[in-house]
Amino acid sequence: MAGPQEEQKFCLQEVLDTFKLCLSEKKDVYLEHYVAGWRGLVKFLNSLGSVFGFISKDAVNKINILVTYLHGENGSQYVTVQSMVKYELENQLVDLTKRGSHPESGCRTLLRLHRALRWLELFLERLRTSSEDSKTSVMCSEAYNESLSQHHPWVVRKAAGMAFCVLPGRPAFLEVMNVGPPEQVVAMLGEAVPLISEVYQITEELYAQQNLLDLP
Numbered sequence: 001m002a003g004p005q006e007e008q009k010f011c012l013q014e015v016l017d018t019f020k021l022c023l024s025e026k027k028d029v030y031l032e033h034y035v036a037g038w039r040g041l042v043k044f045l046n047s048l049g050s051v052f053g054f055i056s057k058d059a060v061n062k063i064n065i066l067v068t069y070l071h072g073e074n075g076s077q078y079v080t081v082q083s084m085v086k087y088e089l090e091n092q093l094v095d096l097t098k099r100g101s102h103p104e105s106g107c108r109t110l111l112r113l114h115r116a117l118r119w120l121e122l123f124l125e126r127l128r129t130s131s132e133d134s135k136t137s138v139m140c141s142e143a144y145n146e147s148l149s150q151h152h153p154w155v156v157r158k159a160a161g162m163a164f165c166v167l168p169g170r171p172a173f174l175e176v177m178n179v180g181p182p183e184q185v186v187a188m189l190g191e192a193v194p195l196i197s198e199v200y201q202i203t204e205e206l207y208a209q210q211n212l213l214d215l216p
């Protein structure tokens with residue numbers, strides 16, 4: 001039986017499988033698999049050391065908010081992102097313009113992870129197409145500057161930038177993914193990036209249609 005250390009070990013294949021399960025036949029996004037994908041990614045983040053603790057803590061907090069809805073008395077309304085949006089909007093459960101009585105709605109919580117998914121897509125695509133001596137810190141901050149950073153205040157941007165500086169080099173980074181030699185990791189990233197991108201695009205379109213992209 002695997003010990004606690006073993007259970008916490010990151011595996012890219014596992015994350016890939018989870019994101020594969022995210023989309024239903026009619027392209028709805030299953031919340032359960034979406035948060036499971038994030039849980040897997042947080043395992044990876046935790047393996048990089050305590051300097052990433054503040055990021056991991058925020059991600060876990062948001063995952064837990066969504067899991068609480070998923071397992072709560074109205075859990076059946078939270079099966080997909082589409083049903084969650086419909087339910088929360090129809091029941092006025094979302095603070096639309098300023099934070100009020102629903103500061104932790106499913107919609108605003110998921111939006112934060114959704115924005116981070118775009119960062120992930122950009123970062124993994126850079127990682128996939130980079131050369132052996134490319135710097136992960138540079139790829140990470142470029143991806144961050146093109147996506148998430150515009151939603152973060154100066155102090156968070158500064159802390160994130162400092163954390164990126166201690167990321168391991170590309171070879172060590174690929175090794176932690178527990179896939180095998182670098183070529184195999186690159187091949188798996190070639191499968192993972194389009195999947196992540198599709199989940200991102202579907203959510204983005206839904207949020208855009210409902211005017212939810214700037215939830216406070």
Ligand SMILES: CCCCCCCC/C=C\CCCCCCCC(=O)N[C@@H](COP(=O)(O)O)[C@H](O)/C=C/CCCCCCCCCCCCC
Nearest residue numbers: 012041042044045054055058059112113116119140156160
């Ligand atoms: C396939 C494996 C390779 C890549 C593995 C990457 C692993 C990444 C795992 C988790 C990513 C963390 C997701 C962070 C969600 C952030 C949500 C957010 O924007 N929260 C802010 C706003 O929230 P509210 O205040 O409005 O509730 C919050 O202020 C943020 C606080 C923490 C700082 C977030 C910085 C995010 C940087 C991007 C992640 C860098 C990870 C680098 C590891 C390679």
